[in-house]
Amino acid sequence: MVRINRTPDGATNGERGRIDGPEWVRPPEVLTMVSNVETWFEHMELYFRAGRIAPERRAALVQYHTDAEVRSIMRAMDVQETDDYDGLKSALFEAFGVRTGPERFSAEFFRRKQQRGECVRVFAGHLRRLFSKAFPEMSGSADKILLQQFKAGLSADAVKTAVLRSEMDNFAEAVEVAVKEERVVRELTTLEASVASVKTDAYQEDEPTAGRVTEAAAAAVTTRKEVGDDLAEVLRQLKELLTDNTPAATKRPLPRQRRRPERRGDRRCWKCGGLGHISRECQASSRDARASEVSITNRTLPVVVIRAPEIETPIVEGSVGGVRCDMLVDTGSAVTLANERFIRHLKTLRDVPKPSIRLETATGTELEITNACVTEIILGNSVTVQHTVLCVRELSHKILLGWDFMRYHGCTPDPTAGCLRMRQGNIPFRKSHAVALVRVESPQSELMAHHPAQEAMEKMLPSEQESSGKHRSALAAILKEFADVLSTSDEDLGRTSLVRHAIHTGDAKPVRCSPRRIPYHQRAQVESLLDEMLRQDVVEPSSSPWASPIVLVRKKDGSCRFCVDYRQLNNLTRKDAHPLPRIDDTLDALAGAQWFSTLDLASGYWQVEVEPQDREKTAFTTPLGLYQFKVMPFGLCNAPATFQRLMETVLRGLVGSDCLVYLDDVIVFGKTAEEHTARLREVFRRLREVGLKVKPEKCRLMKRRVAYLGHIISEKGIATDPSKTSAVREWPTPTCVSELRQFLGLASYYRKFVNGFANVAAPLHRLLEKGAEWDWSKACQSAFDTLKYHLTSAPVLAYPDFHRQFIVDVDASGDGLGAVLSQREEKAERVVAYASRTLTKAERRYCATRREMLGLVWALREFRPYLYGQRFLVRTDHSCLRWLTTFREPEGQVAQWLESLAELDFEVEHRAGRLHGNADALSRTSCAQCGRLSFKDQLLTAQQADPEMQLLRQWLVGACWPVECPPECSRDMHMLWQQRRSWVDEDSLIWRHGCGLSAEKGAKQALVPRALRNEVLKSMHGSRYAGHLSDQRTLSRVRSQFYWPGMSGDVHTCCRTCTQCTRRKDLTKNNRAPMHAMAAGCLLQRVGMDILGPLEKIPSGERCVLVLMDYFTKCTAAFPLANMEASTVAKVFGREVHRVLWRPRLPA
Structure with missing residues (x-):
């Protein structure tokens, strides 16, 4: 039995709540308002496990180990008497202002780095704990995310390099690799590093570099503060080494470089790689028969990666294997290198065995030589040579021309003149802030300064x-x-x-x-x-x-x-x-x-x-x-x-x-x-x-x-964005009635978004009254400017809601393209952006369908930031665009347009032109020629000049229709009189309503006098944009806007007598299959059946009739059926066909 004892004086914090039992555990200190509540609860839960505290007693113990101020907070939150431990813990976390959601732990997880003095295994444990709290439900890619953050958070580059080289895909295995490498690094800390041969443990605290030789070199590499003076001196000498034509090996040693007794047997020649002599004593021939092929003994070339932003490195232009590229000239590199990814797909002359040479980075990572080959190198546009290159996986340039290339082909870099001197001519340098490999005194080291994105940064x-x-x-x-x-x-x-x-x-x-x-x-x-x-x-x-x-x-x-x-x-x-x-x-x-x-x-x-x-x-x-x-x-x-x-x-x-x-x-x-x-x-x-x-x-x-x-x-x-509203903002001042009607048509479409629209537009509407003279006054200009301001202000252009469907209204005319991006919001449409542009001379010659396709492609490209990645609706008054996505074998411009639309997910909806005024107005921003009558003006003139139209207008306006049409009137006039209930007078024009027209509100047809009928037919069938459609499709197009008696016959005659149609189109043939007699040679060889119904149900429940006929005897029989199901028909057929048709009743 466990008993909690309290001392008479109240007990100290360390003894408060002592548990007497088989195992006594000291509880945590009392929780106060200055305590770390998270750490306190961790200690408290450890105390629960060690003391084997039952779950139902944990809430009481938590309340017991708090001071008076915390208990008053629990009393205010009404959790003082609770037995729910988890609820009490959440309440205290909330009272202390501690966020416990996954968002907090996810931010901590991605910011977590290995701390100074923290071992790898502890760091990995912290990462795993944070990940479990940040992503409690993630399981599939958990190991990948843990591994990525573990690699990024390692502070020691040597450890990070070992993990990268191991290419482990498992988090636990990567941790073991890092632990082993950490142990090795700890043992190497007693070794002394020098600039000539930098070890991996010498890079811990300085800022990262931008090197890209390997993955390790691309990681952050730093240097010890103890060798900071030496590196500063090396930076000073970099320019001298680049601007001197003499071999780098003849330079004096660094001033502070550690010296040791010279031993002739340890000296290595950088020219041939041999031991016991230096380059000026080398007896090897520099012009042997295979001088262009690599012959280097087994040796190691470590690389120090440092920053040198003031150094410009020489680049020559040329080609390798027939492919143009830039090549870095580097006299400090012993061999010529090539990027393995670049050289992989080139046509090389031949492959050669890989040399026994090892290249190492500053962190100790070895550069793997994947291949060696002889290829053709062209410097500039004239000098062509053959040379052996070594392929490595990661190189900042495609080709690096080393000292072996200079020696074998007689090249001399001249930084002063800015060129590469050769016997065949000089190759100019193209300066670049990039990789510069510079040879120093020690033949065992090279320096690399790397700024591949210097110009981009600036x-x-x-x-x-x-x-x-x-x-x-x-x-x-x-x-x-x-x-x-x-x-x-x-x-x-x-x-x-x-x-x-x-x-x-x-x-x-x-x-x-x-x-x-x-x-x-x-x-x-x-x-x-x-x-x-x-x-x-x-x-x-x-x-x-x-x-x-x-x-x-x-x-x-x-x-x-x-x-x-x-x-x-x-x-x-x-x-x-x-x-x-x-x-x-x-x-x-x-x-x-x-x-x-x-x-x-x-x-x-x-x-x-x-x-x-x-x-x-x-x-x-x-x-x-x-x-x-x-x-x-x-x-x-x-x-x-x-x-x-x-x-x-x-x-x-x-x-x-x-x-x-x-x-x-x-x-x-x-x-x-x-x-x-x-x-x-x-x-x-x-x-x-x-x-x-x-x-x-x-x-x-x-x-x-x-x-x-x-x-x-x-x-x-x-x-x-101002560019989205420029279409309306830059609308020119109207100069005629037609242009004013176009602007007011657009403004009226969105009048619900303009406060007091009727009052603002009143001066403009007066110019449209019958008999009004065109006088563009200051009041008209003010109303025009005010409407443009309201159309482009914030109340009109709503913020895009990417949770709702976008609607794109697009239209094209003979002069321009127009588009409106909008969204439905609470049974209304709100405009997001306007767009319009004029057509080029070439685009004006497009047919109607191609012009509408151009408008659609242009509009979707214009609004792509809104539309990309979700399904949206496109509305157009051109029905042909509905089959755009099913176009077979597109070519040329159509293929280009379809490809640009392939990444978008949309649906095309046809909308009648009279309801498409928003985009239609944007596509018709001006008359083709100011002062020229539009077709509506021509129609008005023709109606006023036609005597029969004048008589019809008198009957219509005066409401004095005769009881019967006068006999002297023409046949057309009699037909117009019979439809007297369908005529209306609007804008001084006679229109026809109803009579089988579309049910859409406002649908009407203009009455066309005889003088204009041929022009209408020519425009609807034979014009440049009409397309010479069939008679039925032409009739449908004409009927959508116009009417006159006998219109169907006139359209049929126009299409049949069209010269271009008869020359280019074949006559329509109704092909029919030939009819054959259904022969039968014996009884029941061929039986025909049919089902009649469903009919009215008879008392017995049948509603259908099955009729059978034998083709040989011509005998027929009928049977009632309850339904038309196959099982019912099969039963009746199997039961009755032999009984009735096998013994037919012969005629008397």
Whole structure:
């Protein structure tokens, strides 16, 4: 039995609540308001386990071990008498202001680093504990996230290098590797390091570099403070070594380099690699028969990685294996190196055995030589040589020309003249801040200064007017620290496997689309683009049963973009329901922020790997064979969902508080410059950990005002992007009645958003009254300007709600394109953005369908930041666009448009032109020629000139219809009189309502006099944009707007007598199958049956009749049926056919 005793004087904190029993455990100290409640509860729970305290007694013990102030808080929260331990714990956490949700622990997890003096195993344990609290329900990718954070959080570079080299995929195994390496590093701390041979334990505390020789060299590498003076001296001598033509080995040693007694047997020649002599004593021939092939003895070349921002390294332009590239001239490198990914796909002359040479980085990581080959190198455009190159996996340049190249081919770098001197001529340098390998006195070491993104960094820094020097310096330090996160070229792409794209097609059979013919002159472009993707490691050869065709889309600069038509694959793919973020919920986090940065990932999709088992589904056909993507290509239906899931995983714990993310667009914000730079550093760190890179040209850093998702973000708040409203803002002043009607048609469509619309527009409506003269007064100009202001102000342009469906209204006329982006909100439509533009001369010659397609493609491209990644609705008054997505074998411009639409998910809805005034008005911003009568004006003139129309107008306006139509009137007039209830007079024109027209409100037809009927038929059938449709389709088009008696016959005659139609179209033939007699040679050889019904049910319940007939005897019989089901028919047929038809009754 356990008994709790209290001493008479109240007991001390250490003895309070003593447990008498088989095992006594000292309880924690009393909980006070200054205590760490989390640590206290950890000690308390340890006390419960050690003392074997029953769960029902734990709440009472917690209350007992608190002081008076804490007990008063529990009394106020009404938890003093509770027996629920978990509830009491949560209440105390809330009282002490401790957040216990997963968000808090996820932020701590991603910020957790190995502390000074903390061993690896303890650090791993803390990570695992934080992960279990931050992501309690995650199981599938838990090990990957733990492993990524473990690698990033290790402080010792030697330990981190060992983990990276082990390529462990299991967190526990990686921890064991790190523990072993930590033990080795601890033993090596007693060894003394020097600049000539730097050990891995010499790099612990200084800032990271931007090196990219291997994964380890790309990690943070630091130097000891004890050798800081030596490194400073080395930096001073770097320029001297670059500007001197004499061999580096003749230089004097570093002033403070540790000297030791010279032993001739230990000296190594850097020229031949032999022992016992130096280079000037070397007897080896420098011009032997195979001088261009590597012959180096087994030795080790460690590399020290340092910063040297003031050094410019020489670059020469040329080609290797027929491919143009930049080559780094490096007299300090003993051998010539090549990037393995670059050389892999080149045509080399021959392979040679790999030399027995070892290259090491400053951290001790060995550079693996994957291959050695002899290739053709062209310097400039004239000098051609053959040389052996060694291939390594990670190199900052494609080719590095070493000292062996200089010696064998008689090259002499001349930094003063800025050229590479050769016997055949001088090759000019192209200066660049990049990698410089400089030889120092010791032949066992080389120095590397690396700034691959120096120019990009300078462009990314804000101007002096936008930011102070202090803030610019802080931002520059961040960019230098995370230089490896910046993409320096099209081939410098990141790669992550944190989230992989999966293509779930279920049991669907592979789809194999036939390859499309590629024009002969474009095949070279296809091969070039394919070679580039192979070098980027984006695609690989395939033997997949799946195949999709490729499409070449021409870009603005004249080059081609390589695209794949995945429409068939998308139809079979199970759609990913991962939601895209609701921007309206997260934009509130920008309140109070004054500094903003926008980041855009470099070819973001190509940085995401595809699941290995699904890569075959991305296969595409080319003239060179079948290839498949290793990364996520554009055009897949689930690609936006996958990319959003990746970004949310990478930036978990930061979204909403530090940054916002929508697909590959990221905005980082902060209230102060210091807070903003700290958040930006954390975002860059997250991107580096998973291997993602940003495109410097598209990033905007440390700005007071940035554009993001169609908004202008500033410290004053969120405003609309001026480019989205320029279509209405720049509407020209009307110069005629027609232009004014167009503007008022647009304004009236959105009049519900303008306060007092009728009063504001009154001066403009007076100009439209009958008989009014055109007088554009100051009042009209003021009303016009006021309406434009209200149409483009905040009450009209609503914030986009990405949780609701977007609606795009698009229209095209002979002069321009117009589009309106809107959303439905509480049974009303709110405008998000307007857009319009005029057509070029070439575009004005497009047919109506092609012009409408152009308008759709342009509008979707204009509104792509809103529409990309979710399904939306497109409304148009051109019904042909409804079959746009089913177009078979598109070519040329149509193929380009379809490819640009493939990544968007939308539905096309047809809307009558009379209801499409919002976009229609934007596409018709001015008359073709001011003062020229529109067709409505011509119709009014023709009606007034026609005598029968004048008589009809008198009857209509005066409401004096005769009882019978006068006999002297024409046949057309009699038909008009019979429809007297359908005529109305509007705008001095006679219109026809009802009579089978569309049920839509306001549907009407204009009455066309005889003088204009041929012109209407020509416009609706034979004009440039009519398309010479069939008589039925032409009649439908005419009937939608006009009417006159005998219209059907006139349309039929017009189409039958059209010269172009009769020349180009075949006569319609109604093909029918020939009829044959149904022969039968004996009884019941052929029996016919039919079912009549359902009829009215008879008392016995039957509603159908089965009729049978024998073809041989022509005998018929009928039987009642209860229903038409197959089982019922079979029963009656089997029972009655032999009884009735086998013994037919012969006629008497």
